[in-house]
Amino acid sequence: MNAPKWLADRQLNFLVIVNLLVVIAATALSRGQFVNIDNLQSMGGQLPELGLLALGIMLSMISGNGGIDLSGVALANLSGMIAAQVLPMLVSADNSPALYTAIFTVVVVVIGVLGGLLNGVIIARLNLTPILCTLGTSLLFTGIAVVLSNGASVRVEYVDPLSDIGNGTFLQVPIALWIFVAAVLLLGWVLKRTPFGLRLYLMGTNPKAAFYAGIPRARMLILTYGMCGVLASLAGLISATHTSSAKWDYGNSYLLIAILIAVMGGVNPAGGYGRITCVFLAATVLQFLSSLFNLLGVSQFFGDCAWGFLLLASLALAGGERVRSIFGLGGAAPASKVPKKVG
């Protein structure tokens, strides 16, 4: 294949084409209502919560060795809830709304970091399988949230700047979407341009080689899961401000969808490969589809069906190498990265 380099990633091509197709079809089917500013803002406001959680899944998957962070949703809810309960004791919302918002954000992110580091330490130091560890911490975080709230919704005090994080817009673009895009850019830079990113991919591709190359496995894992925690807490910040409340079971269906986004974005669940652009595009296509079906009044079950179909289509397209690598049978790199013999 002599295609230019930027056309070489089939996953990316597929996602770009599907995104375009969906947008064009949606605009036509809804008689332009789909690209109406209200609908665009509504979609932009809905995307970040799930998108941030998917980034967390992606990051943990890249780290390899069965890496996955199942505790994202639980940690998101817990961080929002603790902030909502602690803040009224620290700052008066009426007197200093800006300070209230700032401290709220800090508390949320700190809880996220702590939760993420807890995951990292358990996985790195106690050598627990990530799926078991994060399943356990997920139950732990949910449990704490239930106890703190008695199972009911916790109200987040209404302050204009705080509510703006989840509901406001800046230059017509939802602030939550700015946060998500910033997270995507920053994480993309970290993965691509820093030694940390390079080591993470190496570690995911071949843990043994990484060990002999002197990559500090424990520190890398703790850092990675810490970052997952931060991403989860940002999702928690957005959902808490968006709904003015925090509840232990909010977004309980997000976990599987976030995993779906990551896998549809071409992230290799076995570790070592994942492009953030693809994950971003996978998240947007799911959002486009779900909003389109709502606009048209089509059953949500049909939406689920379409998502499943897209995932299968993306797997079919990625070809044998990727499917094999998902089942742990082959190399981790996608087809384009493996030199082919042209016969």
Added chain:
Amino acid sequence: MKLTRIATALTAVALMAGAIAAAHAATNETIVTVVKVTGINWFNRMDEGVKEFAKDNPNINAYQTGPGRADAAQQLKIIEDLIAKKVTAIAVVPFDPPTLEPALKKAMDRGIKVVTHEADNEKNTMVDIEAFDNSAYGAGLNERLSKCMGGQGKWAVLVGSLGSRSQVQWADGGIDNAKAKYPKMDLVEPKLETNNDGEQAYQVAKEVLRKHPDLTGFQGSSSLDVIGIGRAVEEAGKVGKICVYGTGLPTEAGKFLESGAVNGIAFWDPKLAGLAMNKIAQMLIEGKTVENGADLGIVGYNKVTVSKGPGKGIIVRGTGWVDVDKTNYKQYSF
């Protein structure tokens, strides 16, 4: 790149199918009913009411939607999409009322009429519809129980969860009724929790029977309570000796009504609630409000009680519960 072509073609086909499924396109006025979760009996029955309303009002596009999974976040997304779609009215059965406050406020700010159901703590709504007054419902159940018990004997109350506002109100309504009218009834176990789980209800009922062998009455709250109690009563061989009343669904509790392990159930018909929500949404669109004592022309909502809600809106209460026993449960298909 053959696979690319196949994949894109298939995607296009999927989208076209979606378009066909959405063939009933725009009319001027749209009322959308958003339920907690689609695909369960309760809300399928509500859908029948919404469909009936749509049939009776061909000039209004009325339909029901809801998340495929029981999750407040998914319901919120649907409502945000509907706001962007600029529907005329949204009738919603909130999964978790506080979660929807900002979204419903946004809807009302944009001139969309908002009606809620089973959410008497929702601030941002114009009209909240309750099928009945919760205390009166609990008292109604208790009245039937005490008749069966002859106004005396030991009895117990089960609730699905102490966090469920309406269930606790039903239980308290029953307990207060017995206290006021039947001093000889001895409440030995007030409000035992069953976690909205039939198996747990069975275990709890068994323990109660072990602790109080001379117990003669049970009042259940969650729709699964009577099923658990019925099983325990059957196993203990006390059918006919213990009176069991509670919330239940005819299809689920039918077996125990037949055997006599459960004497009677009560529920409200979600179909009628769906009709009432759409009817009130239509009234709001026409610029009318609901007056105290108004007749909505729907069974159980012939003389509604109107009171002030927690926000600017009002709460409309019907008397829409249905008492059912062995003789007539077969009339209801849900």
